[in-house]
Amino acid sequence: MSDSFDAHRCENGHLSYPGHTRCPDCGEPQTEAVDLRDRTATVITWTTSTATPPGVRQPNTLGIVEFDVDGESVRALGQFTTDDVEIGDRVTPVYTSELRDPSAGIREPDSQEWDGYRFEPVE
Amino acid sequence: MKRLSGDDPGMERVAIVGASMTRFGERDAWVRDLLAEAGDECLRDADVPPTKLDHLYVSNMASGEFEGQTGVPNALAHDLGAMPAYTARIDQTSSSGGAGVYAAWQSIASGASDLTMLVGGEKMTHRTTAEATDVIASLTHPVEYKHGVTLPSFAGMTARRYLHEYDAPRESLAKVAVKNHKNGLDNPHAQFRKAVDLETVMDSPIVADPLRLYDFCPITDGSAALLFCPEAVAEEYTDDYVVISGIGGATDTHVVHERDDPTTMGGVVDSSDIAYDMAGLGPDDVDVAELHDMFTILEFLQSEDLGFFEKGAGWKAVEEGVTDRDGDLPINTSGGLKSKGHPLGASGVAQVYEIFRQLTGTAGDRQVDCDVGLACNVGGFGNCVTTTIMEAGQ
Numbered sequence: 001m002s003d004s005f006d007a008h009r010c011e012n013g014h015l016s017y018p019g020h021t022r023c024p025d026c027g028e029p030q031t032e033a034v035d036l037r038d039r040t041a042t043v044i045t046w047t048t049s050t051a052t053p054p055g056v057r058q059p060n061t062l063g064i065v066e067f068d069v070d071g072e073s074v075r076a077l078g079q080f081t082t083d084d085v086e087i088g089d090r091v092t093p094v095y096t097s098e099l100r101d102p103s104a105g106i107r108e109p110d111s112q113e114w115d116g117y118r119f120e121p122v123e
Numbered sequence: 124m125k126r127l128s129g130d131d132p133g134m135e136r137v138a139i140v141g142a143s144m145t146r147f148g149e150r151d152a153w154v155r156d157l158l159a160e161a162g163d164e165c166l167r168d169a170d171v172p173p174t175k176l177d178h179l180y181v182s183n184m185a186s187g188e189f190e191g192q193t194g195v196p197n198a199l200a201h202d203l204g205a206m207p208a209y210t211a212r213i214d215q216t217s218s219s220g221g222a223g224v225y226a227a228w229q230s231i232a233s234g235a236s237d238l239t240m241l242v243g244g245e246k247m248t249h250r251t252t253a254e255a256t257d258v259i260a261s262l263t264h265p266v267e268y269k270h271g272v273t274l275p276s277f278a279g280m281t282a283r284r285y286l287h288e289y290d291a292p293r294e295s296l297a298k299v300a301v302k303n304h305k306n307g308l309d310n311p312h313a314q315f316r317k318a319v320d321l322e323t324v325m326d327s328p329i330v331a332d333p334l335r336l337y338d339f340c341p342i343t344d345g346s347a348a349l350l351f352c353p354e355a356v357a358e359e360y361t362d363d364y365v366v367i368s369g370i371g372g373a374t375d376t377h378v379v380h381e382r383d384d385p386t387t388m389g390g391v392v393d394s395s396d397i398a399y400d401m402a403g404l405g406p407d408d409v410d411v412a413e414l415h416d417m418f419t420i421l422e423f424l425q426s427e428d429l430g431f432f433e434k435g436a437g438w439k440a441v442e443e444g445v446t447d448r449d450g451d452l453p454i455n456t457s458g459g460l461k462s463k464g465h466p467l468g469a470s471g472v473a474q475v476y477e478i479f480r481q482l483t484g485t486a487g488d489r490q491v492d493c494d495v496g497l498a499c500n501v502g503g504f505g506n507c508v509t510t511t512i513m514e515a516g517q
Contacts, residue, residue: 016378016381017266017381018264018265018266018378024376024381044284044385045280045281045283045284045287045385046280046283047276047279047280047283047331047332047333047334048279048329048331048332049271049273049275049276049279049330049331049332050328050329050330050331050332051252051253051256051273051275051330051331052253052256052271052273053253053254053256053257053260053271053273054253054254054257055271056271057271060270060271060276062270062271062272062276062280063280064280064380064385075380075381076266076380077266077267077270077272077378077379077380078270079270079271087283087284087287099269099270099271100269100270100271105257105261105268106188106254106257106258106261107261107265107268111265112265112268112269113265113269114269115269116266116269116270
């Protein structure tokens with residue numbers, strides 16, 4: 001478990017979240033991490049899911065948000081802290097130690113991390 | 124991307140000479156029995172003994188996860204008496220069927236096989252909706268999976284963005300469901316043979332806001348099969364065959380939120396570009412299409428990304444009846460995944476089954492006037508796509 005929330009940048013300046021072995025845009029290695037924790041993002045879209053899998057809160061309001069990092073955009077998907085959200089809202093990441101119950105779903109609990117960041121609207 | 128020409132002298136033209144599908148729905152049979160049922164019927168359809176098969180492929184996403192049965196292609200070869208045919212399982216999640224069509228096409232086009240059968244199938248309904256949803260959601264990246272994302276929630280997010288960007292009314296999505304349920308009335312293999320009206324769709328419970336229960340395909344058991352050979356020998360099997368004139372496969376990002384435009388399916392654009400090029404045809408030449416309407420919103424995205432309609436105009440075509448069975452471009456005459464059902468590995472095979480029936484004039488009450496048909500099978504949330512263009516045999 002770690003509380004990092006990093007986008008990854010290649011030598012050509014492309015950003016991705018999460019990181020990949022090679023940059024999805026140009027195929028070069030990613031060499032730099034960019035901390036997204038203290039930044040604000042814009043809501044691109046969202047949904048409230050009422051039919052959630054085992055171990056997931058119900059209902060589950062989640063969406064895609066976009067960060068602007070020095071003129072380069074990078075997106076992330078995540079849960080929201082509220083169901084009161086609209087396209088264009090500004091949000092900031094808030095740490096949560098367990099986003100869903102790792103033991104309830106089909107995926108091997110040790111194969112991935114289960115903590116992360118929800119998005120909370122900012123005024 | 125490599126471009127193929129349909130006239131390449133080093134490549135066999137591939138014909139489909141037999142097709143079958145089981146009844147889709149809640150079935151008592153398990154995956155082995157479903158595959159054997161469709162495979163046996165397909166062999167009968169073309170009057171071919173199992174021992175004549177060179178290759179036998181099975182399209183299946185998750186028989187291990189759903190029922191603890193792995194190794195299904197070998198099981199099928201044994202149950203059908205097809206030994207010593209070469210077998211392989213083709214898994215590309217929801218597009219396993221389309222990927223199986225691609226593998227079967229390759230096997231004939233390359234000359235590696237003179238007779239290949241593809242059987243797609245899945246057994247799902249013994250699981251709860253939550254469990255089945257999780258099996259499918261397990262295809263997602265860990266950073267998305269940990270937030271409890273599901274394929275239906277991707278659909279909800281995409282639909283919201285689409286309605287926002289293109290000023291489409293929410294009712295336009297409901298009209299896809301109404302149309303496909305109406306088409307499914309005439310499909311004896313469909314899970315739902317029940318018409319629904321606009322109010323029923325709009326009043327159904329929210330599943331992934333703004334999408335409601337009737338915007339989603341059901342969970343389904345079923346199987347479908349196709350028989351492939353070189354076009355040069357097709358008439359030895361039947362007078363009523365179809366030719367694969369173009370086929371293309373492509374991928375988009377695994378992490379769905381990394382796409383620049385959430386309302387475009389890059390894999391549909393790329394796979395259809397390849398298929399159109401190979402066939403020497405364009406979107407305007409297509410007379411009938413089966414699209415992957417796992418969610419109503421996907422019919423809009425695919426009809427645009429295949430080039431049938433301008434970006435953002437797919438909803439208007441549905442509103443205007445263009446895609447109705449008696450419209451200019453009938454889409455999902457089978458009832459689509461929406462009404463026919465979506466047994467994951469079978470769906471891409473069943474799409475081609477419907478186009479085979481349409482092009483050979485054997486679609487019964489669903490028959491439309493057509494010379495060129497297209498099937499677009501989508502895996503993940505557009506992660507993997509196969510587009511197949513077919514024409515009636517000469």
